[in-house]
Amino acid sequence: MIDESRVAGGALSPDGVAADVALAEVRRLRAGDRPTHGGRLFAYVYDPAVPGLDELAAAAHRESAHVNGLDPTAFPSLLAMENALVGAAGRVLGGGPGTTAPDVVGSVTSGGTESLILAVKAARDAHPEIAAPRIVVPSSAHAAFAKAAHYLRVALDVVPVSVDTLRPDPAALAAAIRPETVLVACSAPSYAHGVVDPVAEIAAVAADAGVRCHVDACFGGWTLPYLRRLGEPVPAFDFSVPGVTSISVDLHKYAYAPKGVSVLLHRDAALRAPQYFAYADWPGYTMINPVIASTRSGGPIAAAYATLRHLGDAGYLRLAAVTRDAVAGLADAVRAVDGLRLLAEPESTVVCFTATEGGPDLFVLVDELTARGWHTQPQLSYAGLPASVHLTVTASVAPRVAEFGPDLAAAVEAAHAAGPVRLPAELAALVGALTPEALTPDLVVGLAAGLGLGDGGPGAGDGGGDGPGAGPLPERMALVNTLLDAAPPALRERLLVEFVGLLQRPTWGSED
Numbered sequence: 001m002i003d004e005s006r007v008a009g010g011a012l013s014p015d016g017v018a019a020d021v022a023l024a025e026v027r028r029l030r031a032g033d034r035p036t037h038g039g040r041l042f043a044y045v046y047d048p049a050v051p052g053l054d055e056l057a058a059a060a061h062r063e064s065a066h067v068n069g070l071d072p073t074a075f076p077s078l079l080a081m082e083n084a085l086v087g088a089a090g091r092v093l094g095g096g097p098g099t100t101a102p103d104v105v106g107s108v109t110s111g112g113t114e115s116l117i118l119a120v121k122a123a124r125d126a127h128p129e130i131a132a133p134r135i136v137v138p139s140s141a142h143a144a145f146a147k148a149a150h151y152l153r154v155a156l157d158v159v160p161v162s163v164d165t166l167r168p169d170p171a172a173l174a175a176a177i178r179p180e181t182v183l184v185a186c187s188a189p190s191y192a193h194g195v196v197d198p199v200a201e202i203a204a205v206a207a208d209a210g211v212r213c214h215v216d217a218c219f220g221g222w223t224l225p226y227l228r229r230l231g232e233p234v235p236a237f238d239f240s241v242p243g244v245t246s247i248s249v250d251l252h253k254y255a256y257a258p259k260g261v262s263v264l265l266h267r268d269a270a271l272r273a274p275q276y277f278a279y280a281d282w283p284g285y286t287m288i289n290p291v292i293a294s295t296r297s298g299g300p301i302a303a304a305y306a307t308l309r310h311l312g313d314a315g316y317l318r319l320a321a322v323t324r325d326a327v328a329g330l331a332d333a334v335r336a337v338d339g340l341r342l343l344a345e346p347e348s349t350v351v352c353f354t355a356t357e358g359g360p361d362l363f364v365l366v367d368e369l370t371a372r373g374w375h376t377q378p379q380l381s382y383a384g385l386p387a388s389v390h391l392t393v394t395a396s397v398a399p400r401v402a403e404f405g406p407d408l409a410a411a412v413e414a415a416h417a418a419g420p421v422r423l424p425a426e427l428a429a430l431v432g433a434l435t436p437e438a439l440t441p442d443l444v445v446g447l448a449a450g451l452g453l454g455d456g457g458p459g460a461g462d463g464g465g466d467g468p469g470a471g472p473l474p475e476r477m478a479l480v481n482t483l484l485d486a487a488p489p490a491l492r493e494r495l496l497v498e499f500v501g502l503l504q505r506p507t508w509g510s511e512d
Contacts, residue, residue, distance in 0.1 A: 003286050022228035033376050039400040042391040043377040048256040048319050053307065057258050060306035067298030070289075078298045082108045088308055089263040094238035095248050101239035105272050106265040107290045113144040113219030114292055115248035115264040118275050120148040121216045122246070122266070123183035125274035126212075135183040136176045138168035138197060139383060140190040142216055157181070161419055163384045166344050167191045170201035177209045178282040184209075188217045188224060192379055192390065193343060194350025200236050203243030212245040212271070213455035215434065217260060221247070222254040222350045226320035227348070234347075245271055252396075254349065256311065256319070257304035275345055294300050308321070319395045323349055326398040330391060333405035343388050350389040352379075360405065360415035362387050363478035363485070368411035368418075370476075374404065378477075380485045380492070387485055421482040424450070432487045436494035444498040451480050471505070 046069075064278045072079035086106035090096045103401045109115045124133045134155040141158075149156040157176045161168050173184060184206040186197035199215055206213035215237055217224070230233040238247060244494030248264045251257040266272040280286040287294065309317070330351045336338050338409065339359030343352045355362050366378045366389060377390040423431070427450060452474030474480070484492050 024153050032507040037396065039394070039396040040400070041177050041375045042393065042397075043375070044392075046253050046256055046395065048311075048391075049375070049397035049399075049402070050256070050311070050315075050319075053256065053310065056064065056074065056305040056310055061299040064298030065304075066125060069296030069298060069301070070294050074366070075298065078301060081298075082360050083103050083303065083422045085261070085304055085308065086222070086263055089222075089249050089251070090239075090265055092222060092250060093265060094225075094240040095265065095267070100242070100333050101267050104265055104266040106263050107272070107275065108304075109262045109264055109291050110293065110296075110300075111252070111260040111262050112142065112148060112216070112248060112250045115218060115250075115262045116142065116192050116214075116216060117143040117148040117151060118264050118291060119184060119185075119246050119248060121211045121215070122150055122272065122275040124154055126271075127182050130180050130182060132180055133182045134171055134178060134180045135185065136181055137185045138187070138190075140166060140168070140192055140195075141185055141187055141196075142191055142218070142328070143215075144238060145185055145212065145425055152184075155180075160383060161385075166190070166195050166385075167197050169203070170198055170205050171204055171466060175210070176204035177205070177211060181207070181209070181211050183212045183214055185214045185216060185500065187219075187222045188215050189348040189350065191219045191350075192388075193352045194220065194346060196235055196237055198349060198471045199244065200233070200241050203241050207243035214245045215244050216252040220254055220350070221249045222316075222347055223320050223323065224249070226317050227324060227417035228323055229317060230324060232324065237263075239267060249310070251304045252300075254319075254323075255304070255308060255316070256394075257307040257393050258300060261300045261304040313376050316348060322395045322398045323393055326395070326401050327351055327393045329401035330393060330404060331399070333408055337409050339412055340408075349393050352388050353389040353391075356444050359481045360412050361418075361420035361478065361482075362389055363481040364415040364418050364421060365389070365411055367476040368414045369407065372407045372411060374407060374411075377483050380481070382489070415480065421478045423479075423482055423486065427483060428486065431483060431491070434487075434491060439491075439494055444495075444502070447483075448499055448502055449493070451483060451499075453480065453502060455464070 025460055034041050034145055036042070037047050037050070039047065067078050069075070069078050076507060085108055086343065087096065090104040090106060095101040109118065120135060122137070127133060132155065134157055135149060136157045136162050139158050140161045146156055148154070158178050159168050159172045168186070169501060177184065186199050186202045188196045188199055190197065203213040217237065224234050224237065229252070239245065245267050249263055250264060251261040252259040276288065276290055278286070278288045303455045327346045327349060331342060331346050333340055334353045336349065339356055340353050341356050369376050377392070379388045379390050381387045388428050484495065487495060
């Protein structure tokens with residue numbers, strides 16, 4: 001039996017442990033995670049259910065895990081694989097020889113957030129004469145744009161989306177452009193709702209203003225061209241649109257590569273140039289980085305390369321067809337249940353639904369689905385948009401679609417029987433009056449305990465017991481989500497920072 005204190009806090013054991021013991025500990029801890037395969041997790045992971053693909057990717061990762069992407073002259077294999085991945089992404093997204101964007105270049109990054117940060121950096125650094133640069137984004141744009149703005153000290157101008165179409169008005173984006181604006185962004189598709197922004201119109205207003213236009217296709221952009229080939233009415237969103245200057249797409253999403261691999265593409269090398277960082281004013285090696293990291297493991301890149309080579313164009317077309325059919329089946333399941341409605345008609349790889357008047361408490365419904373083995377993603381209300389449930393649909397979901405409808409109906413019935421979550425009067429009053437600045441450590445601990453978060457709170461585990469998965473989280477999250485939903489965004493942010501801070505604490509284990 002594994003010593004729990006050593007598993008939790010004894011990573012640096014006095015004399016080391018046998019390899020099989022260390023691996024057994026990892027496997028035991030992993031047993032408490034959400035299932036990454038099997039088509040029942042609708043967020044965070046992307047599973048094509050292709051036999052042997054995991055083993056291929058793991059073997060390729062192992063071959064290049066210790067290769068360092070810092071210096072391509074020392075490891076030309078990594079440079080060759082990166083260039084191949086960029087070429088593949090460029091082809092899928094409308095660039096390359098024989099297109100209207102023949103000079104597309106790009107870089108491989110660790111994920112969509114890094115790609116977006118670098119897109120903002122390149123736009124900012126292309127205009128050193130602008131002292132206070134700004135970017136314009138729809139409110140549905142990925143939060144990584146806000147992160148980029150925060151890190152890079154760029155002002156963020158947010159344009160609301162329509163509560164009916166869930167898309168921004170290109171005219172409103174145009175009106176938000178100022179002389180200091182260096183980038184306008186849009187999504188294809190948006191993460192929250194899976195809709196494609198009017199990219200052609202947005203790119204046109206950006207071009208008219210002489211501003212770069214970035215298309216965030218990180219989430220489902222790899223699949224959109226394949227859906228178009230299958231006859232779906234996918235609007236123009238890629239380099240076929242003249243005003244689009246850069247696109248990001250994650251290979252660890254619908255290219256089904258292991259995490260984390262994304263590609264940031266620019267229409268030409270001149271647009272990419274400000275993305276680089278170089279430094280020679282010190283006695284060590286001259287640093288030249290196309291991305292944020294210096295040292296980079298070749299493992300993820302090799303795994304992505306092997307995945308793309310194995311699946312091929314025909315494989316991705318087949319997986320897109322399977323996913324499209326799964327999306328249609330899940331959407332039908334939602335339509336069949338009284339009390340629910342689709343927030344948007346599916347047009348990519350997302351099913352997003354909300355409750356009608358008199359429908360179930362969505363946060364209770366999410367817990368009921370979890371109890372039935374379906375792991376969905378609740379989304380809080382925002383600026384006139386109701387709370388919703390997000391389903392990221394992958395090819396592995398297809399065999400499970402027939403099971404989802406009856407379970408969804410049963411979960412709705414159970415949520416009705418349980419009734420909506422009511423915040424305790426003191427909590428509701430506190431959230432209504434509290435400001436982020438007034439949130440003291442004692443207040444945070446009290447709130448967390450009341451919600452079952454952190455050691456000793458109701459419903460919280462102690463980290464011991466007979467198996468992993470016990471920990472400082474309640475089994476049901478409806479109360480937590482209801483509290484966050486009642487709070488304005490600035491308070492939500494602060495509460496989440498404090499709550500996660502309570503969870504992320506070192507465990508020291510024993511010294512012997």
